Amino acid sequence: MLTDRFYQELATLLKGGSQEWGPLSIAIGQGEQSWDRTPPLMQRGIQTLVHEVARQIINAQDIVYLNDENEVSVQATPRLRIQTNFPAELGTGTLRECGLLLGVGDAAVLLAYFIHPRIEKLSDATLIRHIQLDLRPGKVLPEELPTRYLGNTKSEEFHDLENTSAACQLNEIRIDRRHYFVSIDEALALGYDYCAFCFSKELSQR
Numbered sequence: 608m609l610t611d612r613f614y615q616e617l618a619t620l621l622k623g624g625s626q627e628w629g630p631l632s633i634a635i636g637q638g639e640q641s642w643d644r645t646p647p648l649m650q651r652g653i654q655t656l657v658h659e660v661a662r663q664i665i666n667a668q669d670i671v672y673l674n675d676e677n678e679v680s681v682q683a684t685p686r687l688r689i690q691t692n693f694p695a696e697l698g699t700g701t702l703r704e705c706g707l708l709l710g711v712g713d714a715a716v717l718l719a720y721f722i723h724p725r726i727e728k729l730s731d732a733t734l735i736r737h738i739q740l741d742l743r744p745g746k747v748l749p750e751e752l753p754t755r756y757l758g759n760t761k762s763e764e765f766h767d768l769e770n771t772s773a774a775c776q777l778n779e780i781r782i783d784r785r786h787y788f789v790s791i792d793e794a795l796a797l798g799y800d801y802c803a804f805c806f807s808k809e810l811s812q813r
Contacts, residue, residue, distance in 0.1 A: 615685045704722050
């Protein structure tokens with residue numbers, strides 16, 4: 608069992624940084640134009656931005672602790688706000704993605720990733736990006752149950768989002784044809800078949 612103190616100490620490490628880890632940074636990117644029509648599926652295995660255009664290293668003063676009222680705290684808490692500015696001429700153009708990275712260059716590790724509605728950064732504009740992290744394990748509401756199973760209502764097959772391959776072509780599934788299942792049993796009860804690529808050919812009936 609992880610104690611409450613564990614999350615506070617983890618936040619302290621992130622805020623203070625480590626020469627061994629390297630600095631934290633926020634990156635912004637263009638993403639893909641097709642996302643304006645059909646946003647991609649979010650998968651935990653993502654390792655880089657799709658089309659990064661700029662990255663800013665986070666300074667120590669740009670990381671603050673937050674209390675439960677979302678106010679800045681001088682005491683260490685398991686909640687952080689990380690913020691940076693992208694000044695004029697840096698990261699201009701169409702932006703659709705943002706990420707928090709640990710380390711430098713191509714060796715940096717992507718800790719958090721977000722896709723947002725398209726914004727246009729003009730050459731004379733400053734963009735403020737901030738990310739809030741709550742490192743405490745939270746309670747899951749019934750209507751917010753996480754799921755790793757995605758069904759295609761047209762093909763009536765379902766996928767394991769934590770074991771997919773390019774052959775699954777998940778991004779080709781239209782939004783109105785995506786059906787998320789809490790469990791495998793729920794998908795099978797509705798007559799869906801296993802995807803042969805992310806489950807196995809033995810399980811699939813096709």
